[in-house]
Amino acid sequence: MKTINEDSMDAAFSKASKGLVAVWRTLIQPGMPVYRFGDSIRPDAQLTGGWWVGYSPFESLKQYAQRRKQTLSAAARQCLAVDFQWSTLDVLHTVILKTPLSAWAGTPRTQRIRRANSDRRWEPDREITQLYIPGLDQPDPNSPRLKIWETGFQIPVRICLQA
Numbered sequence: 185m186k187t188i189n190e191d192s193m194d195a196a197f198s199k200a201s202k203g204l205v206a207v208w209r210t211l212i213q214p215g216m217p218v219y220r221f222g223d224s225i226r227p228d229a230q231l232t233g234g235w236w237v238g239y240s241p242f243e244s245l246k247q248y249a250q251r252r253k254q255t256l257s258a259a260a261r262q263c264l265a266v267d268f269q270w271s272t273l274d275v276l277h278t279v280i281l282k283t284p285l286s287a288w289a290g291t292p293r294t295q296r297i298r299r300a301n302s303d304r305r306w307e308p309d310r311e312i313t314q315l316y317i318p319g320l321d322q323p324d325p326n327s328p329r330l331k332i333w334e335t336g337f338q339i340p341v342r343i344c345l346q347a
Contacts (some may be wrong), residue, residue: 187211187286189332192319196234197288200316203235203265204290210315212238212285218315221260222275224344229335230277231340232321236287237264241312248309255343264314265295265306274345280339288316 202208212218219242222230237245242268249259257273260266266273292308320333327335 185284187284188218188324188326188336189319189322190286191325192322193286193288196316196318199234199318200288204288204314204316205293207290210287210289210313212251212281212287212317213243214281215284217242217278217280218317221257221264221266221271221273222277223271224274225272230246230275230342231279231337232331234316234318234320236315236317238313238315241314244309244312250332255345262306263292263309263312265292265308267295267297267304267306269297276343276345277340278343279340281336282338283336285317285332285336288318289313297341317328321326 217239218236220233220236223235224247245259245263246256248263249256252259256276260273290313291310292312292314294308295306297304320331320336322332324330324332324335
């Protein structure tokens with residue numbers, strides 16, 4: 185069965201590989217929740233961005249934050265290796281899939297951020313997997329007036345987080 189975002193998969197492999205190691209193709213089934221940490225400054229990308237986590241990795245992030253007495257945003261930044269310049273991580277979206285979607289999955293890649301005055305290294309938690317779901321901002325091939333996220337997601341829940 186071809187998913188509604190299948191046509192975006194091959195072109196997205198390069199981008200997924202820049203953020204993930206040990207990358208594999210996966211199918212996310214209807215009824216499964218997925219979570220996306222976003223940036224309130226970029227509302228246009230909150231549901232259309234490619235970087236998501238599934239249920240078990242999200243639960244691991246919550247436990248990580250609780251054990252270290254830190255915010256969920258701080259835990260996500262550390263475990264997923266998200267630099268400050270990429271996102272404030274001050275919004276969390278929870279959605280349940282209505283239709284199957286294709287995704288790239290893997291463990292977050294170590295990120296090295298080089299700047300004129302300093303270098304920063306983000307070492308992620310290798311036990312937490314991440315998803316890259318491409319094409320969410322593209323028209324649904326079965327309903328071109330709607331974007332893939334609009335037909336693929338049930339009504340999303342948006343939660344503001346303390347960054």
